[in-house]
Amino acid sequence: MTSPIDEPRPFKFTSPTSVAEAVALWHEKPGDAMYIAGGGDVIDIVKRHHARPSTLLDLKRIPALRGIEVDIAASQPSITIGALTTLQELAENENIRRYLPALATAASRVATPQIRNIGTIGGNLLQENRCPYFRGPWHCYRHGGMHCYAHHGINREHAIFEGDRCYVVTPSDIAPVVVAGNALIHVEGKDGPRTIDAEDLFMPASQNLMRMHVLDDGEVLTAVEFRVREPAAPRERDPKDLGIRGTISPIPVDKRFPSVFIKYAMRNSFDFALANVAVFLDREGHRVHRCRIALGGVAATPYRPREAERLVAGSILDDDLIQAAGRAATQGAEPLDLNAYKVSLVEKLVVEALQELNR
Amino acid sequence: MDDKTRKENDEPASTSRRSFLTGAAGVGVAAVGIGGAKVALDEARKEPTAEALRAPEADSLSDITLEVNGKSVNVSVPDHRSLLLVLREDLGLTGTKKGCNLGECGACTILENGKPVYACLKLAKDAVGSQITTIEGLETEGRLHPLQQAFIDHAGSQCGFCSPAMIMSGAGLLLENPNPTPEEVRTAISGVICRCGNYPHEVDAILAAAKTPTGTVAAAAAGATAYMPRTTGQNKPYPRNEIDPRVEIKRVDDTENLAALHRPVKPLDGYAKATGRARYSGDIGFHSDDPLRDPLCAKALRCPHAHAQVVSFDDSKARALPGVRAIVSFKDVVESERRQRAFLSGHARFVGEAIAVVAADTQDIAQQALELIDVRWKVLETFGDAEENLRTDNRQIHATGSVCGFGGSQPADVPTWEARVGDLNAGFAEADHIIEGRYAMGRQVTLPIETHVCTALWKGDDLHLWDCQQSVFAARTTIADTLDMPEEKVHIYADYIGGGFGGKCLDYPDEDLYQLYAAILAKKTGKAVRYEFTLSEEMAAGDSRHPFIFETKWGVKNDGTITAQYWNVIADTGGYGSSGPAVVLIACLRLVGAYRTPNYTVEAYGVYTNNQVGGEFRGFGGLQGTVAQELHADKVAHELGLDPMEFRLKNTKRPGDLINNDDPFGYADIDSTVRLAAERIGWENWQPPSAKTGYKRRGLGMMQGPMPSGREASDGLVWIDRNGTVHVRLGAGNLGNLAHTGMSVIVSEVLGVPVEDMRVTWANSDRDAWTFTTDSSRTVPCDGKAVYGAAKDCERQLLALAAQHFGVPEGELEVRAGTVGKRGSGESVDFRTLARLAEPRTEFDPWWEETDQNPWFDQNTGKIDPKPKMVCTESTQNAARRALAEGGGIVGLGRYVYDLTTNAWGSCFAEVEVDMRTGQVDILKLVVAHDVGRVLYPAGAEGQIHGGALQGLGYAMTEDLLLDPHSRAAVNTSFHEYRPPTSLDYPEMVPILVEAPSRSGPFGAKGLGESPIMGPAPAIGNAILNATGVLCPHIPYTWDRVHDTLKAAGKLMTGEASA
Secondary structure, three states, rough: OHHHHHHHOOOEEEEOOOOHHHHHHHHHHOOOOEOOOOOOOOOHHHOOOOOOOOOOEEOOOOOOOOOOOEOOOOOOEEEEEOOEEEEEHHHHHOHHHHHHHHHHHHHHOOOOHHHHOOEEEHHHHHOOOOOOOHHOOOHHHHOOOOOOOOOOOOOOOOOOOOOOOOOOOOOOHHHHHHHHOOOOEEEEEEOOOOOOOHHHEEOOOOOOOOOOOOOOOEEEEEEEEEEEOOOOOOOOOOOHOOOOOOOOOOOOEEEEOOOOEEEEEEOOOOOOOOOOEEEEEEEEEEEEEEEEEEEEEEOOOOOOOHHHHHHOOOOOOOOOHHHHHHHOOOOOOOOOOOOOOHHHHHHHHHHHHHHHHOO | OOOOOHHHHHHOOOOHHHHHOOOOOOOOOOEEEEOOOOEEOOOOOOOOOOOOOOOOOOOEEEEEEEEEEEEEEEEEEOOOOOOOHHHHHHHHOOOOOOOOOOOOOOOEEEOOOOOOEEEOOOOOOOOOOOEOHHHHHHOOOOOOOHHEEEEHHOOOOOOOHHHHHHHHHHHHHHOOOOOOOOOHHHOOOOOOOOOOOOOHHHHHHHHHHHHHOOOOHHHHHOOOOOOOOOOOOOOOOOOOOOOOOOOOOOHHHHHHHOOOOOOOOOOOHHHHHOOOOOHEEEEEEEOOOOOOOEEEEEEEEOOOOOOEEEEEOOOOOOOOOEEEEEEHHHOOOOOOOOOOOOOOOEOOOOOEEEEEEEEEEEEEHHHHHHHHHHEEEEEEOOOHHHHHHHHHHOOOOOOOOOOEOOOOOOOOOOOOOOEEEOOOOHOOOOOOOEEEEEEEEEEEEOOOOOOOOEEEEEEEOEEEEOOOOHHHEEEEEEHHHHHOOOOEEEEEEEEEEOOOOOOOOOOOOOOOOOHHHHHHHHHHHHHOOHHHHHHHHHHHOOOEEEOOOEEEEEEEOOOOOEEEEEEEEEEEEEEEEEEEOOOHHHHHHHHHEOOOEEEEEEEEEEEEEOOOOOOOOOOOOHHHHHHHHHHHHHHHHHHHHHOOOHHHHHOOOOOEEOOOOOOOOOOOHHHHHHHHHHHHHOHOOOHHHHOOOOOOEEEEEEEEEEEEEEEEEEEEEEEEEEOOOOEEEEOOOOOOOOHHHHHHHHHHHHOOOHHOOOOOEOOOOOOOOOOOOOOOOEEEEEHHHHHHHHHHHHHHHHHHHHHHHHOHHHHEEEEEOOOEEEEEOOOOEEHHEEEEEEEOOOOOOOOOHHHOOOHHHHHHOOOOOOOOOOOOOOHHHHHHHHHHHHHHHHEEEEEEEEEOOEEEEEEEEEEEEEOOOOOOOOEEEEEEEEEOOOOOHHHHHHHHHOOOOOHHHHHHHHHOOOOOOOOOEOOOHHHHHHHOOOOOOOOEEEEEEEEEOOOOOHOOOOOOOOOOHOOHHHHHHHHHHHHOOOOOOOOOHHHHHHHHHHOOOOOOOOOOOOO
């Protein structure tokens, strides 16, 4: 669409210094203020006038939202990541790379170096969808309309799972990781702090079409907590495996890692995933106790292919099982006119991720 | 081209720009009758209504202190103002470029506390407390940063618009990692799009800077934190071996004589571009030494419907908004019969057609004014399908016909262009095989990083335009014509252009005349007015490559001889004809001009639709024709079981063959062009698809054929002033193709003066030599030959003056290195002395040689003049007079009329890997070979090949402006969804140049601007065919298309992941 507008409506920019202050300021003008962290998404939205807030509440100057806390010695070891942690910090942090390689890989695959320098984990999780109809002048369901223009329009990049009137997909590379990694999301609102399972953070299309996440009005995402375990025995890597389009996490970690993230996009930089996957395993030797798989880019929320997870959990991973899990992951897919390729892509992603974990 | 050092940081912030909020009511402007576009009197300003005055309370200023380039700067800005605008417009630091303004192109990359970030995504108020470094801050005590020097030395800039951002990304990398690998460099610059596709040179330059032993990089890096690898997580289909960007050249034997052609030269504009000093049209108005300050902001109101008629238009509320200075709407425009398309129209024929323009003190006010204009539309039925419109001869878009012809609209039974040669039926009867095909191409947009921008200022009756214009003379003619003004009253300046690729060339009727928005508003307000496209305007209202549908049928004998070709061609020209007919013609010339065929018929139609207007884009129809023909050639070879290369070399037209039954091809070294490239890709390993197994299959593909190389006439002007300085005055727009450096080398070769000692200027419609346009790969072959003539003209006069000086015959003298000397003796006289001896010239006959006088097609009469008069245009003569008046001396003039036999030749080979389970295609290698006649400037030629191939790669793989099937509005109007290639998306590329001099080009040089874009799409398509056995007939080969094509052919594999 041809819009002559690319500067925002005037607004106030205020920098509170505590979460409580930010929440209080938000409630001074409910619905008229927006939080901003890195700004990669929010500035785009206000410049395109998709939102016209009167105030932007800057979260970047709240010290409590910063820092990565690593508590390995505890009986339940955990890593708590402040919401303002930038994607570049995630990609570079030694502890993240060691304990949560899928997260480090995912962070390093987001957008561009410039975006990774400003983009935060909190902002990445809560970003708006990228449906071009939603971001264009079309008055679709998500804008309160009564129509999905993508359903019978250009839907090359839309959902193949759980579409319900609307077919947007979660654009985040981090979201599948927090879901597969069974992370806890800490938020704080006017009624104080609360904790959400990562899987429940995202809003399915069937429940609410107006928002991508379940945070209440004025709530701030404060931290993401992962429960972690010491990585198992070291492994060898074959340097020739640095293959095509991110088939394998190329982070040079020398420990065997329990998680993996793979992303396929049309470009190698500056691009949202056509589909991505994060897989976390809990296992002993080749015997898998639990398996969590989350796919991004295929549904409005990170999509868990339960059938594939069930196949893997309790089994010994071998090639046949991996192929079966790949096929199982595509169960229930309902492609639109232009996105049938995503079904084969889902199979490929799950197979490649499990193969990588099974080396 | 003003390279004076400035201390912009010291400039106080401009706060006066907002004072209008309280003062400055109506600006009384007298009635101005502007010819073809008559504009009504600006009525007296009404009292603002309460509603219009709803200036948000938030729109107040904050005083902030920014730390920019090591200095504290106090500025007073509104909260919502981005750091980018503050740097550029308030502080005058225009080295930081504004591209998409939405964090999608990277042109505004700066360093915040040493880390690269996008200034457009940062609010100025949010930058308080950060150390901001811009390109202007990299220099220390007048010394360039090693990265800047490396960009100059390694031709790191083409158009240069992304160069500051590339350099800042590189600086951020080198701060952390003083010894990066090529992959790390590619990753570090992956947040900046270089639309020229100059990534190999940019990587080369950054690597070279990292190796610089001294300088600020090493010093800065000493205090940096421990290095962390930056490549983490990047998938990498690019090869691990280091790419050598150097071009391989097959020289002709006589080159030893040409000294200047073999001297390494730095790009003329490298310094200005690497330092951020180059002032692009959008930068004018923010520096103390600019010809104007703080221009008003103009914005266009555009139709949201694909086909609609205005019912009512009310701009009274907008006029009442304080700060709005003028509004011009379609009602003020008198439609001209000379143009099919009014530049503001109440009958919108595509989404985004402009209906009114507003000038206001700031962009915020202009935007608000647009929202206050009430327009009611009658929405008309939308016709988006070109084939359907042709079938029904749809007259609802243009009443006189559904087909656009050279003379306007025409009915559906009259093709835009047709050719009938031989007896088609006899040809098919003679054939052993009849092979049919249907090919379709998407809509690629030029998408320069610098969106279209023009600033207009009237001085009396003279209109001055700072426009991002490739073709200043053609634009001057069109604009003067539309405004009914004499040409010499319109002055166009285009010092630097941030990427054009054809989209910034105003030479066809009915192209978007955004220049007039600025011009007319400037006339009404009496102030400078600037009109700048937003990204989405650029994509949806700018130029796009016409989508084509080709249907064809070939008759072929068992041995591969082609007996007949039938082509039916349909091009979607959108709401207006514009360049459509010419694009169709060029596509068809490619169809008939590549392979020997005794019997052929071509019927081609440019058809109106309610889609975006197709425009000019590198390749200009030739690309679409090439894709269709080369894909079909491979299909034929595939079905006959022949080697595609041998099939082509057997049938290809060769020098002496007729292009279309009329003009012959000139000299070209076809065999070297094809076989050298075949050798580099490893064609000897070519195997038919039947030999491939497994789920990842590799394939080789190729294309070859003639390439365009010029049109029309050019003048040349070289002036030796009375101080002996050589001035080269080039009319061509500086697109960043480094052609200007190449043309300076031509002058250097003739006069023996090093390029560094010349003053080279360009693209000023008053000062520089006239040229027809800067497009169609014509600058080097046409302008280059004219400037060669001008240099020879200087030589002629110098020899005559020296003969007089020495009192010897001219034959005993020669020009050498800035002097004229006696042959066989050291005695010489310098240019300065001779220039002072010269009488001011009164006749202005150009120097030319026999091969410069070629048949010329007169566009006005439609007649061909076999021997056109060889005189310079009035414009060039005036430029010559001006030069003489300015500094005396000697003026040399040249003239060249395009020689149709100047044809370059090219080939492209690709290797791909296709995943048979998903349809994913990875490009592994591209080899691009071109016969360019003569290599004048290797670095420039390399850049053209890399860049063209990269744009071709985008056309092949991702780039397609998708229109919503119902509303016909463009859906993917952002870089994210449109996806031009990034620095991590190109494969190993091998550029090869072959020299086979043309008859008339300067030292035999032919054009290279468009050729390299032709290759990748067909070569990749054929490689996919070779890998899978399935032809993908639709460009681009996106993941979904290849997947669905494989599936339809029953070739999609499932299950077995590893075979």
